[in-house]
Amino acid sequence: MMRVRFWGTRGSLPVALTAAGVRAKLLAALRAARGRPLASEADLDQVLASLPFAEAGTYGGHSACVQIETGGFDHFVCDMGSGLRPFGQAAMAQRSGGAGQTFHIFQSHLHWDHIMGLPFFVPAFVPGNRVVIYGSHPGLEAALRRQQEPPSFPVDFSIFGATLEFVHLEPGRRYEVAGVGVTSMLQRHGGDSYGYRFEAQGKVVVYSTDSEHPLDQPEHTARFVSFFRDADLVIFDGMYSLADAVSIKADWGHSSNIVGVELCQMAGARHLCLFHHEPVFDDAAIDAVLAETRRLEEITRGARRLRVSAAYDGLDIAL
């Protein structure tokens, strides 16, 4: 079985829940508890279960980092946003800090929000570990080294105890990495980005973030429909509304929930997971986008239902 764990789901810039946000959630919980039995833990669970996710939880604020568990010993990760830090800590704790672990990390691109986690990635400091970073940008290694040069950061790559390797992937070519089929595809984004299609154990996961979809190019649409074909899960950049994506934010390199639904429906994908959430959105706003996207899927559904969810830091999807 494959599992996908989200460690960072926010777009462009990490964000944090504020004191006012916490207070609003507490007030919502207290209001929901009025007049209800609260004696047992089960009673409390019932109150929380009656609340929408935006009030009982949070989508979180780390920038892009997604773990794909393939059933093998090696770790598979997409992007090194700020979510890479909690992932690294969890990976070390899970194996009692043991060395000898291999991390295969696939970079969509080199923008700041997708690389800022590397200097804080604990497994990279542990001798005996191996960190293999894959990508299709010619400047992959240079961009990561530059991030840790003065005056931007106090320590450079020499601090890392693990072995760091860089592997250039040719877009469109299928590679076998530790038993997993991996294919990358060029996407439209400032400075280019790459989507990844992972195939293992009869399951397909597509990671397609920071990707704009021009609506006047049928060949572009066909290319993505083919890339998403029959995927069990498509992790999709749904940062903007369609109106914003084709008007004031055209050429900003991101997409919308509507295009996500359409591409997944055309591709026969099973599950669309909205990702790279707009940093100015609070939890209620993302909840609303999710509800609207589910409604859009419902009113445009063809022969097959498309499951729709919104990624949050800590979400775990079993395939």
Next chain:
Amino acid sequence: MQVTTRHHADAIVATLAGRIDHQTAAQLEAALAPLLAEAGASGGALVLDFAAVDYISSVGLRVLMIAAKQVREQRAQLLVAALQSVVAEIFAISRFNRILTVTPTLDDALALCSPAALAAYRSAGPAPAP
């Protein structure tokens, strides 16, 4: 997808019917081009009667966005009227209801165009089915 047109004073009403999707959006774009040019040249209005449109995709919405931009540059107007409930939901989900002028009825749209357009529309007989 079908398009029929009628003129009411300084307003052109284009009645659309069917689905506007990846297959038909180019057809809509081609059909609107001369109407946009006409509305732009006269500084009048183009009203899209959506009462018989049962679906619009992202590609179709993009055509409307381009049309709206074009008429704005020519100091003319583009209005979309009489959305079916499903299409109204798509407009809301896409936020196109915030960037286009959308009215509940054709009568409302023509009232926004000009008194002459509204009077001409009200005195005209029912539009032929597209």
